[in-house]
Amino acid sequence: xxxxxxxxxxxxxxxxxxxxxxxxxxxxxxxxxxxxxxxxxxxxxxxxxxxxxxxxxxxxxxxxxxxxxxxxxxxxxxxxxxxxxxxxxxxxxxxxxxxxxxxxxxxxxxxxxxxxxxxxxxxxxxxxxxxxxxxxxxxxxxxxxxxxxxxxxxxxxxxxxxxxxxxxxxxxxxxxxxxxxxxxxxxxxxxxxxxxxxxxxxxxxxxxxxxxxxxxxxxxxxxxxxxxxxxxxxxxxxxxxxxxxxxxxxxxxxxxxxxxxxxxxxxxxxxxxxxxxxxxxxxxxxxxxxxxxxxxxxxxxxxxxxxxxxxxxxxxxxxxxxxxxxxxxxxxxxxxxxxxxxxxxxxxxxxxxxxxxxxxxxxxxxxxxxxxxxxxxxxxxxxxxxxxxxxxxxxxx
Ligand SMILES: *Cc1c(COP(=O)(O)O)cnc(C)c1O
Numbered sequence: 409x410x411x412x413x414x415x416x417x418x419x420x421x422x423x424x425x426x427x428x429x430x431x432x433x434x435x436x437x438x439x440x441x442x443x444x445x446x447x448x449x450x451x452x453x454x455x456x457x458x459x460x461x462x463x464x465x466x467x468x469x470x471x472x473x474x475x476x477x478x479x480x481x482x483x484x485x486x487x488x489x490x491x492x493x494x495x496x497x498x499x500x501x502x503x504x505x506x507x508x509x510x511x512x513x514x515x516x517x518x519x520x521x522x523x524x525x526x527x528x529x530x531x532x533x534x535x536x537x538x539x540x541x542x543x544x545x546x547x548x549x550x551x552x553x554x555x556x557x558x559x560x561x562x563x564x565x566x567x568x569x570x571x572x573x574x575x576x577x578x579x580x581x582x583x584x585x586x587x588x589x590x591x592x593x594x595x596x597x598x599x600x601x602x603x604x605x606x607x608x609x610x611x612x613x614x615x616x617x618x619x620x621x622x623x624x625x626x627x628x629x630x631x632x633x634x635x636x637x638x639x640x641x642x643x644x645x646x647x648x649x650x651x652x653x654x655x656x657x658x659x660x661x662x663x664x665x666x667x668x669x670x671x672x673x674x675x676x677x678x679x680x681x682x683x684x685x686x687x688x689x690x691x692x693x694x695x696x697x698x699x700x701x702x703x704x705x706x707x708x709x710x711x712x713x714x715x716x717x718x719x720x721x722x723x724x725x726x727x728x729x730x731x732x733x734x735x736x737x738x739x740x741x742x743x744x745x746x747x748x749x750x751x752x753x754x755x756x757x758x759x760x761x762x763x764x765x766x767x768x769x770x771x772x773x774x775x776x777x778x779x780x781x782x783x784x785x786x787x788x789x790x791x792x793x794x795x796x797x798x799x800x801x802x803x804x805x
Contacts, residue, residue, distance in 0.1 A: 441793035463684035475668030476503025507642035507655030519544035523573035529774035580613035585726020737777035
């Protein structure tokens with residue numbers, strides 16, 4: 409059977425090989441320390457679980473409107489106003505099957521062949537495939553580690569062409585943990601407004617912020633920017649609800665309607681039960697979020713200190729999400745017992761094989777000098793994993 413070109417063009421996840429190997433080793437009884445994780449290691453808070461159980465008992469088990477229940481849309485509108493200073497109506501909100509699905513839908517309704525989407529690197533792996541699936545061309549724009557991996561207005565201006573349709577922004581960022589300040593967003597915003605560029609703003613890590621920083625949505629900078637922005641968010645990361653599959657977008661009403669219409673012919677509504685639980689997540693007590701954030705911040709501090717004390721490893725201090733993205737290129741060209749390490753993928757491979765530590769090579773995110781380490785794992789694992797990495801790197805020649 410012949411596959412459509414669209415399917416042939418999808419690149420398999422470059423993280424898959426390492427992940428598969430780590431799982432094999434685990435199954436064989438080897439205690440692999442996994443720094444490859446992309447989800448919080450906390451439990452979904454009890455009050456949210458209870459709301460879902462209640463929803464099942466109350467019979468909230470049928471189709472809802474394709475773009476989400478009015479109740480959840482209202483809870484999202486209230487949240488955006490209260491926490492982000494953004495004023496939306498419920499007809500500007502669409503609820504989807506996770507933020508990843510919201511992003512996919514956004515590219516589908518906004519982009520077509522002939523369009524360019526500027527994608528700052530390092531980037532989250534799914535963006536590039538979603539952009540390609542819309543028919544648009546991803547234009548990868550590398551950022552610099554010296555600049556905390558943040559795009560400058562000058563770099564942005566130079567990448568703009570008459571075909572530029574969208575800029576993808578992700579703050580706090582996966583994989584770098586970088587966070588844009590209000591001033592930085594405003595400066596980028598001037599360029600974007602001047603060229604009338606749409607912004608897809610992935611704010612899924614908004615609540616995982618450290619050092620007392622406050623999240624700023626680019627849509628909150630000016631009415632012009634709000635008019636040109638599709639805000640993407642969800643409950644997965646903030647409430648440890650990755651399996652519940654609820655994400656949302658806030659956008660001008662015609663965009664929200666188009667997404668809802670598209671969804672009505674693909675997934676229909678996101679799970680009715682998860683929608684009820686998400687109302688409680690967004691509107692209920694938020695203490696569990698602060699507890700999780702405090703724990704993440706402790707782990708970040710420890711991991712950053714250990715990593716940057718290793719000779720040759722450099723890493724800017726990330727202010728958000730739960731990843732570190734150190735530059736390990738000082739070790740390229742070295743070898744372990746005769747096995748050469750030429751790039752990040754080979755380093756990650758040997759780290760797994762010899763040190764039994766799983767990390768994601770930076771090439772997966774468009775930056776080969778780096779590796780990504782997640783601290784969504786216990787402090788005990790983090791200590792053990794860092795000991796192993798330190799020992800392994802010291803043995804390279
Ligand atoms: C986890 C993640 C998402 C997707 O979240 P879901 O709501 O679980 O689909 C989106 N963007 C980034 C950068 C992520 O890391």
